[in-house]
Amino acid sequence: MRLARHGTAGTESPLISGADGVWRDLRPVVIDLTPDTLPTVLDGVDVDALPVVESPGRFGPPLTGIGKIACIGLNYRQHAAETGAAVPDEPIVFLKTPDTVVGPDDEVLIPRLSLKTDYEVELAVVIGREARYLPDEAAAAACVAGYTISNDVSEREFQLERGGQWDKGKNCETFNPLGPWLLTADEVPDPQALGLRLSVNGEPRQDGDTSDMIFGVHHLIRYLSHFMVLRPGDVINTGTPAGVALGRPGLPYLRAGDVVDVEIDGLGRQRQIFGQA
Numbered sequence: 001m002r003l004a005r006h007g008t009a010g011t012e013s014p015l016i017s018g019a020d021g022v023w024r025d026l027r028p029v030v031i032d033l034t035p036d037t038l039p040t041v042l043d044g045v046d047v048d049a050l051p052v053v054e055s056p057g058r059f060g061p062p063l064t065g066i067g068k069i070a071c072i073g074l075n076y077r078q079h080a081a082e083t084g085a086a087v088p089d090e091p092i093v094f095l096k097t098p099d100t101v102v103g104p105d106d107e108v109l110i111p112r113l114s115l116k117t118d119y120e121v122e123l124a125v126v127i128g129r130e131a132r133y134l135p136d137e138a139a140a141a142a143c144v145a146g147y148t149i150s151n152d153v154s155e156r157e158f159q160l161e162r163g164g165q166w167d168k169g170k171n172c173e174t175f176n177p178l179g180p181w182l183l184t185a186d187e188v189p190d191p192q193a194l195g196l197r198l199s200v201n202g203e204p205r206q207d208g209d210t211s212d213m214i215f216g217v218h219h220l221i222r223y224l225s226h227f228m229v230l231r232p233g234d235v236i237n238t239g240t241p242a243g244v245a246l247g248r249p250g251l252p253y254l255r256a257g258d259v260v261d262v263e264i265d266g267l268g269r270q271r272q273i274f275g276q277a
Contacts, residue, residue: 035233075239082247120240208241
């Protein structure tokens with residue numbers, strides 16, 4: 001199944017699409033897709049009995065009311081190499097606030113005084129059941145609701161040159177476009193076999209594969225569950241492949257007016273026009 005939300009920002013309505021690819025109105029089942037209603041939808045819905053939505057409007061984030069976003073840094077071998085960083089022995093973890101989340105095609109704002117706003121295509125995992133001290137990766141796999149696309153937008157000067165933790169460069173407003181839809185876990189037999197691509201103004205910048213991850217999706221869920229409780233609706237941004245501006249001296253950072261296209265196999269596409277805060 002594909003799960004999504006469409007409509008104007010803040011008033012989105014839930015959608016579902018089954019094997020026929022037709023979008024249908026999910027409101028007869030749940031008012032919206034939230035951490036509370038997600039388990040109900042995952043338990044099973046008679047998709048064919050729902051009203052057809054002929055022309056969905058703007059896609060918003062596929063879930064509202066997200067509790068937390070756990071992010072993984074330097075999780076692709078080629079990305080670590082391009083930045084001159086050692087391959088980490090354990091996952092590098094930081095948090096992104098849920099209020100950074102916007103729709104997949106919404107405007108992203110470059111912060112005031114920013115000179116190094118960067119892009120990061122990432123596979124995002126949405127948790128479907130509580131994950132707490134998981135014993136192994138099989139238990140972790142059972143906790144996945146599905147997968148979607150995240151652009152983990154980052155301001156590198158704020159992140160790396162202003163002291164303290166990475167959070168300053170990761171939590172600027174609009175810095176986490178998410179969607180367009182959530183593809184349920186049963187539709188993704190191997191999350192370590194997905195291509196990820198990103199371009200800026202039509203120029204390819206990132207072209208990677210989740211097989212290059214240092215720590216795989218299920219390893220990350222098990223690992224994180226020993227440091228925090230993961231609950232339905234929580235999101236994990238699993239890291240970005242090579243090709244970011246940070247890793248390529250001379251490659252320009254993002255400026256107002258730039259158009260960023262983001263794509264992951266089976267998960268759809270995003271397009272953001274960058275503006276100025």
